[in-house]
Amino acid sequence: MLIKTQNDIPASEITDPLIYQQRRTVIKAMLAATISGIADRQVWAENAKPKWANLPKGSLSDNSLTATSAELVKSYTNYYEFSFNKDDSTKLAQALKTDPWSVEISGELEKPGHYHLEDLLRQQTLEERIYRFRCVEAWSMVVPWIGFSLASLLKSLKPLSTAKFVKFTTLYQPETMINQHSNALLEWPYTEALRIDEAMHPLTILAVGMYGDILPKQNGAPLRLVVPWKYGFKSIKAIVKIELLKRPPLTTWNKSAPKEYGFYANVNPAVSHPRWSQNSERQLGSGFFTPRRQTELFNGYGEQVASLYRNMDLQHFF
C-alpha cells in the first residue's frame, strides 16, 4: 500500500553520504595541517564537533522557519518515564543507556527481525528537517531534526498489503526509567501508533539527531518518531519496537484518557482539549508581552496532509 507523494526528493539531489564523508575527511586533514601547532585545542574541537553539521536540507524542510534555541529544546522536555516535571526528566534521562541499540521490527512485513540501529542507518539517507513542534499543552517550538523517512525504512522491509497500522514502543528500562518502576500514571512501556498512510507520508520521519548533532537523551535518543502535524505526544521517544498491524492498536494516552487524547491527535485549533483551548500556543523563546501564536490546522502542514483525512469528521476523530 503505497501513498503517492508530491514532494519526493529526487535521489540525484541528495549527496551520497560516502562522498560527503570523504569531503569532510579532506577538510579535516587540511584543518589539522594548518592548526597542528595547537594540538590540544584541536583535540577538544574534534570532540565538540557536531556529528552531522551541514547535512543537506530536504525539500520537505521548512527553511523559512527560525529554529528555537537549542538550549530551550534540550531543557524543556516531557519524558514521563523519568519524571512529570520537565527539569527533572531532563536530568534523570542522562542515566539512559542508548548504546548499543536495536529495534525489533515485526508483524505484517516480509522481512521482520531485530536490527541494529547502526545497520538501519547505513541504509538510510539522513537529512535535516526543520519542523514546527506543537505540544498538546499549548506550547510550541521549531526544531531542526536529523532523520530519515519512515516510509523508506518500511518499504525496504517489504510491508504486506494487510499492514494497516504501525505501532511503536518505547524502551522498558525500569531501573533508570523510575516511573516505569513505580507504575506511575500511565501503562508502561509507552506506545503510539499511526495509520499506515500516515506512517508512509513523506513528512513522517524517524529522527536520530537535532541541531546537527545526535539526539540528546531527554529528546528521545537514540531513535524517535517525528510527525509534525500531530501533537507532540504522538512523536514517541527511544523506540525499540515497530510493529505493522492489521488492526488499530490502543495507544498509551488514548487508553489512559480517551476523551482527552484521541488516536489521531492532529493539531487542530477548532477542537479543544476538554479542559483547555487549543486555539493558540506559546512559542518557546518568545519574550514577555508577546502574544501567543494562532495555532494552525494540522500545525500548518494542511497542504501536505489534509488529503489523508478527506471525508473524516475531525471533531469526532480528534
Next chain:
Amino acid sequence: MIMQIGKLKLFLIAAGLIPLLWLVVDIAGNQLGGNPIQAVHIRLGDWALRFLWLTLAITPLQTITQWRGLSDYRQLFGLYAFFYASLHLLVYLTVDQGLMWRMIAIDIIESPYIWFGVLAYLIVLALAVTSPKAAKKKLGKNWKKLHRYIYIAAGAAIIHYFWQLKGNLAEPLLYLLLILFLLGFRILVWLKKRYPIRVRM
C-alpha cells in the same frame, strides 16, 4: 502588648511581599526555565492559593489557641490572596496574551479550567472590596454570609489548579488534603456545638 501585635503585623505585611520580590529576582536573573511566561503565571497563582489557605487556617488556629487577636491577620492574608490573584490575572492578560482580546476571549470560553479561576477571582475580589471595617458595618449580618463564599472560592481555586494539569498531581493533592483538613475541622466544631454530648462521648 499592643505594640508587639503592631510589630508582628508590620512583619507579616513585609513578609507577604517576599514572594513577589523573589519572583522579580528570578526574572532578572533569568532563573525561570524554558517557559518563563508560564513560570511567572504559575508562581503567582501558587501564592494566591497559599494565602487563601493561610486565610482559612486562621479560624481553626484561633479555636485551638484561644487567641482572639488572630482575626486581624486573617484579613491581611485574605488581602494578600487577592493581591497575588490579581497579579496572576494581570500577567495572564498582559505578559502572556499581550492584551489580544479576541484570543483571550476564545481561550477563556474554550478552557473550563479557566472558568473556575474566574469564579474564584470574582469571589475574592468581592471579599477584598468588602473587607474594610466601614463595609463590614454597612453590610451588617450580610457581611458574614458574603464572606462564607470564601469556601466556594477555595473549591473553585483547587479545581482551577487540577484541571490544567496533564500528569503531575502530587502538589495539587497536597493542597486538596490541606483544605479538606481545614474544612473538616470546621465541620467538627459545628457538630460539637450542635450535638455537645455525643461528640464529648
